[in-house]
Amino acid sequence: MxxxxxxxxxxxxxxxxxxxxxxxxxxxxxxxxxxxxxxxxxxxxxxxxxxxxxxxxxxxxxxxxxxxxxxxxxxxxxKALGATYAIARILCEKLSVNIEDVDFKFFRSDEVRDKIKDMVFVTATDGNHGRAVAWAANTLGCKSIVYMPKGSSITRLENIRKEGAEAEITDVNYDGAVRIAKKKADEIDGVFVQDTALPGYEKIxxxxxxxxxxxxxxxxxxxxxxxxxxxxxxxxxxxxxxxxxxxxxxxxxxxxxxxxxxxxxxxxxxxxxxxxxxxxxxxxxxxxxxxxxxxxxxxxxxxxxxxxxxxxxxxxxxxxxxxxxxxxxxxxxxxxxxxxxxxxxxxxxxxxxxxxxxxxxxxxxxxxxxxxxxxxxxxxxxxxxxxxxxxxxxxxxxxxxxxxxxx
Ligand SMILES: Cc1ncc(COP(=O)(O)O)c(C=O)c1O
The missing domain is CATH 3.40.50.1100 (Rossmann fold)
Known part of the structure; x- marks a missing residue:
């Protein structure tokens, strides 16, 4: 270098x-x-x-x-490019189907919506990724919980809430918010959908x-x-x-x-x-x-x-x-x-x-x-x-x- x-x-x-x-x-x-x-x-x-x-x-x-x-x-x-594809793959695993065989319409069918309606996606974000996760969850009839770092913009928070997410600004930085989200997902048996890997957390x-x-x-x-x-x-x-x-x-x-x-x-x-x-x-x-x-x-x-x-x-x-x-x-x-x-x-x-x-x-x-x-x-x-x-x-x-x- x-x-x-x-x-x-x-x-x-x-x-x-x-x-x-x-x-x-x-x-x-x-x-x-x-x-x-x-x-x-x-x-x-x-x-x-x-x-x-x-x-x-x-x-x-x-x-x-x-x-x-x-x-x-x-x-x-x-950011929705990442969140939608990851959530699609998570749902494929839950429903035991292959991504090759499905499209977005499949996940929105009444039969599938009924099977996934209690799923909760949890994430940390400085705005865009969280809004994308909330939007994808909302569109598919699922729930989402989103944590933001301290100092985050109120407009960005409100845009996430508009997608039906439970969202809050924490008093820690981005990397701290990631840890809070992971802990929450573990506690409630939710799915942690983060755009960075942690030890043992790579697939998503x-x-x-x-x-x-x-x-x-x-x-x-x-x-x-x-x-x-x-x-x-x-x-x-x-x-x-x-x-x-x-x-x-x-x-x-x-x-x-x-x-x-x-x-x-x-x-x-x-x-x-x-x-x-x-x-x-x-x-x-x-x-x-x-x-x-x-x-x-x-x-x-x-x-x-x-x-x-x-x-x-x-x-x-x-x-x-x-x-x-x-x-x-x-x-x-x-x-x-x-x-x-x-x-x-x-x-x-x-x-x-x-x-x-x-x-x-x-x-x-x-x-x-x-x-x-x-x-x-x-x-x-x-x-x-x-x-x-x-x-x-x-x-x-x-x-x-x-x-x-x-x-
Ligand atoms: C607008 C925008 N550009 C770029 C990035 C960077 O993406 P990454 O965190 O994957 O490096 C982000 C991440 O949130 C973003 O919101």
Whole structure:
């Protein structure tokens, strides 16, 4: 790993040697049923893949694509891809059926609803995953209980309650909320549906990571339809890394000898993947404390132990970003220049575009840009993983007001 000099608060490490073994569960043939199942969910549509031509010209690259996940199932974030697939697999086990043989309609039939109506799904979330679990449970006539870390947004809490969940904000951080949820699930004989693995708890997080790959699969076929050969760079933001690791593993298997450069972005206050990458150990390193960042969806201190090895072995770079990077991205996407389409992108969704703007526009980053392999031929794919999931904070940021100024 090469650590580049810190510039404007950004810390970047380049992974010189990308090699390793991708878990079998991220092989394309293993993932066939994931997308097929998603396509059977009522209201499923591919989310838009938006080409920002004017921004690409301004920043000196060939193309910047943004996949807008604010349109996913009307939930304003991508997380339902993981939650729905995991819950489907849990129900398959309960009903002794194979995922190959069923679709979403099957789970909504009167006969099945009667068999699953007393099931309770329990989870911890900073907002999006919990809303997705609550939505899936509610849609299938089951119950859900959701725990949030201290300082969570009230709007995000209310959106989870609107899906019929019993939800509360705890006085611990994200990783503490995960432990509370696990304990509760054990006590009430509920099903713990978490997007990170714990010792002896791996099956469900694997299904969740598999679920996220639909987003990448859609993006690659949309690019193909536009006549664009695969991306040269993919920017993935990470909390525990279940989504980034799932997508990266899928990408490595799919592109084989021509794997795009994948860059992992985290908030500096919760950069557990970055810290793990820079440490000499092969094992993940934890970040503790409040992890005070506007990127609430990424405020996780303990990497998912299942996807961490994929991130460690195959990411091209790891970046620890101050909050201003995400704010920059939110504003660019909210009021794009020229003919580019507006994208409503929340704090955890916009960090990729913000990073591009900071790195590619600023002469102080010439060396970093070279090390990251960006040039006029680069085709960059970013995922805006959420819309304005905290609308007050979103408005404050795009209007450039800080909380102090507002008073
Ligand atoms: C909007 C958003 N983007 C990205 C992530 C990161 O996903 P993961 O925790 O799997 O790294 C999250 C997680 O909650 C999220 O809500």
């Amino acid at each position: 090469i650590k580049l000099a810190e510039t404007k608060g950004l810390n970047i490490i380049i992974n010189e040697k990308t090699e390793g073994v991708v878990p079998d569960y991220l092989r394309e043939d293993e993932l066939f049923n994931v997308t097929r199942f998603h396509e059977s969910i009522d209201g499923y549509e591919r989310t838009p893949l938006i080409l920002l031509s004017d921004l690409s010209k301004e920043l000196g690259v060939s193309k910047i694509f943004v996949k807008d996940e604010s349109f996913r199932f009307g939930l304003n974030a991508f 997080p694997v299904w969740i990571s598999q679920g996220y790959t639909t987003m990448a699969k859609e993006a690659f076929s949309q690019m193909k339809e536009e006549g664009v050969k695969g991306p040269t760079h993919i920017l993935l933001q990470a909390g525990v890394g279940a989504y980034a690791g799932g997508v990266l593993g899928y990408v490595v298997n799919l592109f084989k000898d021509e794997v795009p450069k994948v860059i992992i972005l985290e908030p500096e206050k919760a950069d557990c993947i970055f810290k793990s990458a820079i440490s000499d150990k092969k094992e993940p390193v934890f970040v503790t404390g409040d992890m005070d960042t506007i990127m609430a969806g990424l405020a996780c201190g303990e990497p998912n132990p299942l996807t961490w090895p994929v991130l460690r072995d195959f990411s091209h770079a790891f970046v620890s970003c101050p909050d201003y990077v995400a704010e920059e991205g939110m504003r660019i996407l909210a009021s794009p220049k020229g003919d580019d389409r507006k994208i409503v992108s929340g704090e955890s969704g916009a960090v990729g575009v913000g990073f591009l703007k900071v790195i590619l526009e600023n002469r102080d980053f010439c060396y970093d840009k070279k090390m990251l392999g960006f040039d006029e031929n680069s085709v960059v794919l970013c995922f805006s993983t959420e819309g304005d999931t905290d609308p007050d904070s979103y408005k404050r940021i795009i209007n450039k007001l800080t909380i102090k100024e507002e008073k």
